[in-house]
Amino acid sequence: MIIDAHAHIGSTPYVTQTVEDLLRELDAAAVDRAVVCPMGAELAVRNRDGNDRMAAAMRAHPDRLTGFATVNPWWEAEALTELERAVTQLGLPGLKLHPVLQGFQIDDDLVLPVVERAIELGVVIYVHTGTPVLALPLQLLELASRYPEGKFIAGHMGGADFYVDVPLSFPRADNVWLETSLSPHAAYVEEALTTVGAERMLFGSDSPTSRIASELFKIGLLELAPEVEAQVLGGNAHALLESVGAWR
Amino acid sequence: MILDAHTHLFDRFEYLEGMTAEQMIATMDGAGVETAVLFTVKGLLGGLNAGDYRATNEEIAETAARFPGRFIPFASVNPRDGDAALEEMERAVKDLGCRGFKLHPWWTSFPANSPAALDVARQGDRLEVPFIIHSGTPPTSTPLQIAEMARVAPRATLILAHMGLSDLWKEALHAAARYPNILLETCGTPSLAIQIAVDRLGADRVVYGSDMPFGGHSNVRFQIQKIRDLGLPEASEQLVLSGNMRRLLGIESNTQ
Numbered sequence: 001m002i003i004d005a006h007a008h009i010g011s012t013p014y015v016t017q018t019v020e021d022l023l024r025e026l027d028a029a030a031v032d033r034a035v036v037c038p039m040g041a042e043l044a045v046r047n048r049d050g051n052d053r054m055a056a057a058m059r060a061h062p063d064r065l066t067g068f069a070t071v072n073p074w075w076e077a078e079a080l081t082e083l084e085r086a087v088t089q090l091g092l093p094g095l096k097l098h099p100v101l102q103g104f105q106i107d108d109d110l111v112l113p114v115v116e117r118a119i120e121l122g123v124v125i126y127v128h129t130g131t132p133v134l135a136l137p138l139q140l141l142e143l144a145s146r147y148p149e150g151k152f153i154a155g156h157m158g159g160a161d162f163y164v165d166v167p168l169s170f171p172r173a174d175n176v177w178l179e180t181s182l183s184p185h186a187a188y189v190e191e192a193l194t195t196v197g198a199e200r201m202l203f204g205s206d207s208p209t210s211r212i213a214s215e216l217f218k219i220g221l222l223e224l225a226p227e228v229e230a231q232v233l234g235g236n237a238h239a240l241l242e243s244v245g246a247w248r
Numbered sequence: 249m250i251l252d253a254h255t256h257l258f259d260r261f262e263y264l265e266g267m268t269a270e271q272m273i274a275t276m277d278g279a280g281v282e283t284a285v286l287f288t289v290k291g292l293l294g295g296l297n298a299g300d301y302r303a304t305n306e307e308i309a310e311t312a313a314r315f316p317g318r319f320i321p322f323a324s325v326n327p328r329d330g331d332a333a334l335e336e337m338e339r340a341v342k343d344l345g346c347r348g349f350k351l352h353p354w355w356t357s358f359p360a361n362s363p364a365a366l367d368v369a370r371q372g373d374r375l376e377v378p379f380i381i382h383s384g385t386p387p388t389s390t391p392l393q394i395a396e397m398a399r400v401a402p403r404a405t406l407i408l409a410h411m412g413l414s415d416l417w418k419e420a421l422h423a424a425a426r427y428p429n430i431l432l433e434t435c436g437t438p439s440l441a442i443q444i445a446v447d448r449l450g451a452d453r454v455v456y457g458s459d460m461p462f463g464g465h466s467n468v469r470f471q472i473q474k475i476r477d478l479g480l481p482e483a484s485e486q487l488v489l490s491g492n493m494r495r496l497l498g499i500e501s502n503t504q
Contacts, residue, residue: 014440014444015440100415130414130415131414131415132386132415156414159413159414159415160384160410160413160414160436161384161385161413182414182438184413184435184436184459184463185436185459185462185463185464185466185467185470185471186463186464186466186467186470187462187463187464187466187467188463190464206438208440209414209438209439209440209441210438210439210440211439211474211477211478213477214439214470214473214474214477217469217470217473217477218470221466221469221470222466
């Protein structure tokens, strides 16, 4: 089973992706499932709308889509209430945070109540990384070290320039998974497979910013052993989502 | 046949293994790439262990001469060297036959809009040769910083390598919209950014590059596939994959 661990539904000033658009891309690339997150204003500020959109997509296509919620930590107490609603009422098994779009630094105290509530609710926490100065891999590592009971995903595994932090520091963080979208080429993924470990790698596309087929082609170029490829392309994501109750 | 606007010659760089020129050619052959713009890594490094860019410029020119039709040599200089850098630019073009320059403000450690960088841009303008410049990495290599070089060097084409990467591609679009002598290169760039560049600016403003041998042997195929997966009209795809760079450098394809 191939699972795209990171895709989006919604709109930005640059692009719109509907559920149908995403399903077409998934079908074209023969990808079974996708984790979907809000995008644009629904990621930045109108979180409730975004979370409702994710829940609706998941309800309409339970065999294809798993929705992650988002809350902007600047909503403070309201963010905690909305996160609780998104998890307990809407059934979204993950939290997506985007420090750049939501306006906070990953290791800012602002985010701690949201992270603590997400851990209490038992959901996985996906954080965009790779964009200085707000969203750096080592900032996520600080946060993850503080909450060893939490499960974190480093989106884009540090991106292009801050990938360097990954092989140097992430081997010691066993509660952080690495998501491969927008990592600029397959060699970084290949190196992380050995330095960080195949069991912590998650294939993702960031569709519609990148293309699912292109991102899948990138992983395919590594010609991994079948069991390792199966882990990276879906096995790890399946286990991680299962551990937070996604299939209940 | 494809023309790759962005490749480096190195056998080893810190902990990274590079490729020999022969290995690069084998990779190019395997991916349908006829010609690649070739430049250094070592000669781009600033600081105490700085590379000797005069020596690497000679190495690049010699390598290109050994494999006619396969590599287009681009030289590099450190703008902080002032007049010495400007003199080396003239030597690289007139004596060594280099066709342009690769600059890396981040690695070499100079802001792309610093007076020294603008002097280098003006020298490129006098020599009427293109630059390809790493873009997308603050605090020295942002597209709008590099756009200042384009402003003072209207006869020199400025290629923004990586089109600003994931974080600064919107700046790259603005820089290219403002200055017609800016082209945008695609390695490490999100697909959506490439698509929007083609839609808003035109396929004649976007050029394919791979960054080989960074990313290993498979990367050239990935970077090409990323362009093909956009599903551009054939004429547009051809411009991106080779036509624009051929026009810029005035070189014909040996094969169709």
